[in-house]
Amino acid sequence: PPARSRRHPAAASPDRQEERLLVITCSPNGATSTTRAISKYFIECYKEVWPRHAVTEVDLSTRGLLPPLEAIDTDPSALSKSYKLVEQFGSHTKFLVATPMWNMSLPSSLKLYFDLLLHPSHADKTEGPDWPCATSPVAVVTASGEGMLGGSEDFLTPYLARLLSLLGFKDIRTQLTVNGTSDEEKLADLLEAAYREVRLMAPNFVFNPETQRPMHVPPRWSMQGNVDLMQRCPHGPNLLAINGALPGEEMVVAEQVISRFGKLHMTALGPEAREGVAGDQSQAEWPEPTVKVVELASLGLDHFSKQAAEAKVHCKMGLSPEATGLNLTSQIWKMVETVIKEFRAADCYLFLVPMSNLFVPYCVKNYFDHIIQPGRTYDPQGKANVHKPVYVCATSCGKHHLGTHADFLTPYFHAVFKLMGFVDVRVVNIADFGDDRDISMQVAVDELAFHMRPCVRVYIDPDSALAPLPPSYTCLKSNRSSMESQESQQLQQVMEAESVQEWRLRR
Known part of the structure; x- marks a missing residue:
């Protein structure tokens, strides 16, 4: 990280000692992780402005830290471990989530962490009046090796914003991104841009209800164009x-x-x-x-x-x-x-x-x-x-x-x-x-x-x-009511001509 000036803009709120920052990392890549490097730099910049604030780091890639979700209802030790994670999360007032894109979305360890926080057994805590998310800022650090962030294959940024909204956050900041870490020639410039953003954000990292919320809808995705609906692959044994x-x-x-x-x-x-x-x-x-x-x-x-x-x-x-x-x-x-x-x-x-x-x-x-x-x-x-x-x-x-x-x-x-x-x-x-x-x-x-x-x-x-398909098949284009949203949508499908009437009766 570049050298930092000791002089920072005036903080937007008093340096209250009870403020606590929770830094959540999940990259399993260790010292080579881009998101870890940015999160560490964020902590350094933050501590220079808020020296009395406590900072807690949680590494979700630590083996054994997260209990299996399927054991919450049957294993008291798993329930106790998950409850401690919820207690830890709820005791902080500021949050930083650093995650790489993993197979176009978030790593499974981070998904498990949020599933534990949102588990119904913890509803009395996460839906209670003392849950801090509604008045806490959260910053998101993301990185993608192939440069998929912000594109049609980005299921990380919008879904993470949606998850944070489910937890109650209203001040969500997703501008700390490094898009294309696999390009070594451009990596230094990408990191420098992220570090500049950190230096701007850390000194003023306080709750701001006017922060523009990021988009949190899934990317439009269709297999149409990738597969001919008049063709089918063989269903083997x-x-x-x-x-x-x-x-x-x-x-x-x-x-x-x-x-x-x-x-x-x-x-x-x-x-x-x-x-x-x-x-x-x-x-x-x-x-x-x-x-x-x-x-x-x-x-x-x-x-x-x-x-x-x-x-x-x-x-x-x-x-x-x-x-x-x-x-x-x-x-x-x-x-x-x-x-x-x-x-x-x-x-x-x-x-x-x-x-x-x-x-x-x-x-x-x-x-x-x-x-x-x-x-x-x-x-x-x-x-x-x-x-x-x-x-x-x-x-x-x-x-x-x-x-x-x-x-x-x-x-x-x-x-x-x-x-x-x-x-x-x-x-x-x-x-x-x-x-x-x-x-x-x-x-x-x-x-x-x-x-x-x-x-x-x-x-x-x-x-x-x-x-x-042979002539005994026909392409039926029909409108049907969606069972999930009751919204009318077109569905183009291939079916046997002799079974069309039977299929309509079943539907």
């Missing part, structure tokens, strides 16, 4: 079902949807479906369909700590576990390799994802943070396409945010799978199960089956795997 629900009502719903869709998958590729298939391939040569279910809540993935980041780097560099010399890193490395191998072996995917604070659950984000690795699950050049169908069933119990301007989940799934090269991603949104849970689950399965049928037909006829 090996289905990988990813359950992102936590124990409770959401888990019951997810398990039921997976079970019903799994039966449809087994039937669609079973012996009866193979009868009359043209070609030289005999019935005996057809692989048997399988369903592999992965429950992320019990998978045991690391919360992307420093050791997990080291494991990812070692995996990226092709180092063997023995070459690391670190036992813990080696264990995480092996776990990452196992998960990636399982993901790549599948022919089609089903994701059951309940909305969590307007976004994907932390366990789903953590899963993506582990498996998305260059050369393993995506091509950094963006030239490789993955011709496997992905079905996403997004649920929201008692909320109507899916499909609205507050929905960060749906566009993120399209964006993150495009990053990995997938060209056939279908998202089904089912909101507010309510009293008609069984009916809603069947509606979800019906919509998933509606998307699956053409893909199965393409798989059975390999010659048409990447070609337009």
